Amino acid sequence: MIRLSFLGAMNTVGCSAVLVETGTEKILLDHGTKIQETPPKFPLPIEGKPDAILLSHCHLDHSGSIPIFFTQGNSCPVYLISVTRPLVELLLLDSIKISREEGIELPFKKEDLKNTIANFSSVNYRVPFKIGKTEVTCYDAGHLPGSMMPLLNFGNKKLLYTGDLKTTETRLLKKADLDLPNVNVVITESTYSDREHPDRKDQEKELVRIVNDTLAVDGICLIAGFAVGRIDELLLILDHYGIDYPLYIDGMAKKAITIINQHKNLLRNPDSLDKALEKVQYVRKEKMRSKIIRNPGVILTTSGMLSGGPIVYYLKKLYDDRNCSLVLSGFQVEGTPGKTLLETGRYITNDLNLDLKMFVRKLDFSSHAGRSELFKFIRKVNPEKVFCIHGDHTQEFASELKEKGFDAVAPLANNRIFEI
Numbered sequence: 346m347i348r349l350s351f352l353g354a355m356n357t358v359g360c361s362a363v364l365v366e367t368g369t370e371k372i373l374l375d376h377g378t379k380i381q382e383t384p385p386k387f388p389l390p391i392e393g394k395p396d397a398i399l400l401s402h403c404h405l406d407h408s409g410s411i412p413i414f415f416t417q418g419n420s421c422p423v424y425l426i427s428v429t430r431p432l433v434e435l436l437l438l439d440s441i442k443i444s445r446e447e448g449i450e451l452p453f454k455k456e457d458l459k460n461t462i463a464n465f466s467s468v469n470y471r472v473p474f475k476i477g478k479t480e481v482t483c484y485d486a487g488h489l490p491g492s493m494m495p496l497l498n499f500g501n502k503k504l505l506y507t508g509d510l511k512t513t514e515t516r517l518l519k520k521a522d523l524d525l526p527n528v529n530v531v532i533t534e535s536t537y538s539d540r541e542h543p544d545r546k547d548q549e550k551e552l553v554r555i556v557n558d559t560l561a562v563d564g565i566c567l568i569a570g571f572a573v574g575r576i577d578e579l580l581l582i583l584d585h586y587g588i589d590y591p592l593y594i595d596g597m598a599k600k601a602i603t604i605i606n607q608h609k610n611l612l613r614n615p616d617s618l619d620k621a622l623e624k625v626q627y628v629r630k631e632k633m634r635s636k637i638i639r640n641p642g643v644i645l646t647t648s649g650m651l652s653g654g655p656i657v658y659y660l661k662k663l664y665d666d667r668n669c670s671l672v673l674s675g676f677q678v679e680g681t682p683g684k685t686l687l688e689t690g691r692y693i694t695n696d697l698n699l700d701l702k703m704f705v706r707k708l709d710f711s712s713h714a715g716r717s718e719l720f721k722f723i724r725k726v727n728p729e730k731v732f733c734i735h736g737d738h739t740q741e742f743a744s745e746l747k748e749k750g751f752d753a754v755a756p757l758a759n760n761r762i763f764e765i
């Protein structure tokens with residue numbers, strides 16, 4: 346009998362962590378947290394010492410608690426696809442910096458990251474390895490560079506954990522690898538189980554139209570996105586439609602793109618970033634920022650939900666210019682300045698309250714499977730049991746899967762331990 350203990354991401358996005366106990370091994374699937382929450386409510390404490398952690402990808406809702414785990418005196422290998430190592434380091438260092446600026450003390454320090462990363466061990470897609478008696482094979486999850494779905498083979502049962510999943514290809518990445526053996530149990534993410542994405546091509550064309558319209562009136566188009574996997578995707582979209590205007594990248598995306606481009610084999614087209622980057626200038630100094638906003642152009646920058654990063658500088662300078670535009674490239678979480686802006690037309694932070702005159706538009710370049718893609722994925726894998734986590738509507742998703750004949754359940758804080 347295998348025991349599954351869900352430690353976070355129950356009925357919500359954030360803090361993914363599942364403990365798998367086989368009787369001989371304890372394997373932890375992800376160990377994420379809401380990094381700014383101190384002390385963090387999730388993940389729940391682990392009983393005993395895990396033998397290994399399988400890290401699905403770098404996002405902090407999957408990786409953020411790993412340094413805390415190691416500061417608590419634990420020691421075990423963390424298996425990941427190689428690019429995840431520098432990306433986790435980049436995101437954790439950034440969260441330490443942001444927390445310091447906001448006066449929040451995280452339960453780990455810069456020095457702790459060294460020890461954390463010393464436990465990281467790279468694995469390759471589709472190359473099985475053993476943790477005790479359990480055989481693990483990692484499949485490409487299509488969500489981010491280096492995102493993986495571990496498949497655990499216990500001998501008499503196989504369990505697939507999706508981490509975060511994208512089953513359609515993007516400009517940057519191949520779609521998830523669904524050429525899988527028979528799987529008995531799936532733990533699936535449910536982020537978009539209640540809604541569809543708009544047609545991706547339409548979103549791309551809309552982005553290009555906004556860029557062209559802005560440049561036609563000599564304006565500046567600001568495009569806000571996440572540093573890892575989004576700014577690079579947006580860059581490839583713009584490159585696909587032809588860049589014949591000044592294009593700049595600012596913020597943490599510069600480092601993320603450099604890291605990702607050192608792992609070209611993970612990209613859908615290994616040379617794509619090299620080719621697109623030929624038309625890009627990186628903004629390296631404050632002085633350059635004040636220079637580039639004097640002329641028409643396009644600026645790709647962080648943060649994706651306008652909560653910090655160089656986008657704040659650009660918004661302060663351009664907010665009341667009707668010829669300029671701002672594109673939000675993805676989902677805006679409740680309570681973020683990006684969400685508030687969409688609801689009120691105002692950019693509100695601790696220090697700012699600006700009435701935006703520039704054109705604002707949110708587009709959807711999500712790196713998650715949409716509703717019908719999630720159902721299609723479950724139908725294709727066709728497991729005997731499905732656990733729905735990492736979403737705001739996991740109960741509804743499980744109910745709908747049940748109606749379709751699957752044995753599905755959405756773990757909750759008061760019902761989170763299962764035997765399979």
Ligand SMILES: [Zn+2]
Binds near residue numbers: 402404488509
């Ligand atoms: Zn993710």
Ligand SMILES: [Zn+2]
Binds near residue numbers: 361407
């Ligand atoms: Zn996630």
